[in-house]
Amino acid sequence: MSSEAQTITEVSAQDVEEAERLKSEANAYFKKQDFNAAIEFYTKAIEKNPNVAIYYANRSFAYLKTECFGYALTDASKAVELDKNYVKGYYRRAAAHMSLGKFKEALKDYEYVTKVRPSDKDAKMKYSECNKMVKKIAFEKAISVEDNKKNISDSINLDAMTIEKEYTGPELEDGKVTLKFMKDLMELYKKQGKLHRKYAYKILLDIKAYFMKQPSLIDITIEDDDKFTVCGDIHGQFYDLMNIFELNGLPSETNPYLFNGDFVDRGSFSVECIFTLLGFKLLYPDKFFMSRGNHESATMNQMYGFDGEVKSKYTAQMADLFTEVYNWLPLAHCLNKRVLVMHGGLFSRDDVTLDEIRKIERNRQPPEDGPMCELLWSDPQPQPGRAPSKRGVGCQFGPDVTKKFLELNKLDYIVRSHEVKNDGYEVAHDGKCITVFSAPNYCDTMGNKGAFINLNGRDMIPKFTTYEAVPHPNVKPMAYANSLLSLMC
Incomplete structure (x- = not known):
């Protein structure tokens, strides 16, 4: 049995419908910038139907807004696990990695998006910017010899x-x-x-x-x-x-x-x-x-x-x-x-x-x-x-x-x-x-x-x-x- 198949949970038609209603309510709170309430309702939607990538991606975005970057990362990864082709999940995960200063990991996600969407200008720009940051950090590491590093103040x-x-x-x-x-x-x-x-x-x-x-x-x-x-x-x-x-x-x-x-x-x-x-x-x-x-x-x-x-x-x-x-x-x-x-x-x-x-x-x-x-x-x-x-x-x-x-x-x-x-x-x-x-x-x-x-x-x-x-x-x-x-x- 594949790991993807293992993530699917049996859900009744009634719960599927209720989950969608809860998601809509969460979206409304998100628009009002009440991110904590949005998280609460996305969570309820996930409890009703844990099989939908967008619920996790949306909650990930709300977690990003409330600076819960660890939770945002977990949710974005879950969204990608549920739907390997869900591009927004990769974007969310990249944003969570960026927020934690993990630029190399973010770059991998942006790279994936540019491969599956070669004509997406936004994805190209984000990949290029992130790549610049990774190279800049690597360059700065290479030229800084910690033992005799000169202080700017001097x-x-x-x-x-x-x-x-x-x-x-x-x-x-x-x-x-x-x-x-x-x-x-x-x-x-x-x-x-x-x-x-x-x-x-x-x-x-x-x-x-x-x-x-x-x-x-x-x-x-x-x-x-x-x-x-x-x-x-x-x-x-x-x-x-x-x-x-x-x-x-x-x-x-x-x-x-x-x-x-x-x-x-x-x-x-x-x-x-x-x-x-x-x-x-x-x-x-x-x-x-x-x-x-x-x-x-x-x-x-x-x-x-x-x-x-x-x-x-x-x-x-x-x-x-x-x-x-x-x-x-x-x-x-x-x-x-x-x-x-x-x-x-x-x-x-x-x-x-x-x-x-x-x-x-x-x-x-x-x-x-x-x-x-x-x-x-x-x-x-x-x-x-x-x-x-x-x-x-x-x-x-x-x-x-x-x-x-x-x-x-x-x-x-x-x-x-x-x-x-x-x-x-x-x-x-x-x-x-x-x-x-x-x-x-x-x-x-x-x-x-x-x-x-x-x-x-x-x-x-x-x-x-x-x-x-x-x-x-x-x-x-x-x-x-x-x-x-x-x-x-």
Whole structure:
């Protein structure tokens, strides 16, 4: 019996009809961009009739929209298994591979489509683009000798950069960031102006030198009566970042902040976001903190827009320098020895200690597994135990895993980001695992609120502020993203 024959399940005519009805309902939710509801109804259709490739391909697309790349890949593969000639299944699988940075695997699927549809211009274009990326990555690997690889930062000559007379934007004072500079910078960005490249490079060189001296886990002390604010993903939504400062006050010595990763990508004002955040970090190094997210990586930046945006607004050299800076970002912060904050989540092992996190060698691109990967990529799940990640990277961890980790490390709870939540936040695992997400109406489509957390040193009880998206100039999210992602936008 062939493997194809084994996948066919006996289904009644009534179930076939009901499955089609459920698919239509799912499609309607998808059109309204309610992707979670669409997934729910595609799943019901599959339960009624598991033999139809299009149900899996459609659910795969909805999973892509909700960044569940691992699930999207599984569904696309199932669609192809059910119908070897279903071209859309190969497209979906290629998109899932691309989203995970697996360009060689994506190329195989695009290659198949071009063979079965030799006159399909779209397939040819995608194959050609993907092939270019695979070759570029292979070339970069070949020329980079890790042992004596030169740092971009060593090759930058600030003295050779002149400030043109026409430049009227903010200026560093004696090479330093001041509060006036930061206020002028934010006003410049609100009007869609650009910081001079000399100052932009200076900020990057200074911040890299600072981060290089920091441990992978930063300990923060919050005094009893002091307020401390934790923000989640910003994703290039500069005008929403300005709204946070409007609602909660500008960062200062008495108004400290922690931004918990994913400052860039998707939103098309990522350059403005990152320079604002790095500027405040230089201005208040002991009162303003930044964690690395899974989008502070070269692969994600090439796919989701930051790399393209930096090249458009500045240079390819600066895009490479950002990669060097991101490699030195701290991976986690511990507040008053009671609360651990990281971008993604917990681990595939039960014995990970704060000391192990502190000692992680982080100056690299995120690995595909292990504690550094999991800090950036993992997600909580409601059921106990662990499961493979819906994203295809990291792991999913249940309330029992959270409890054990907290007990081992004598902590009260964890705060993480990394996932869109309708209210901008979610309290899970018996109050021990908090998600905060600060990009409202994510990608201009999700309709979610944003949120930030305030707490004080005395009781460390989280208080949530939620807010709606504010208007921004007419530049769509993903404007600078890789053209291959057009399938997913």
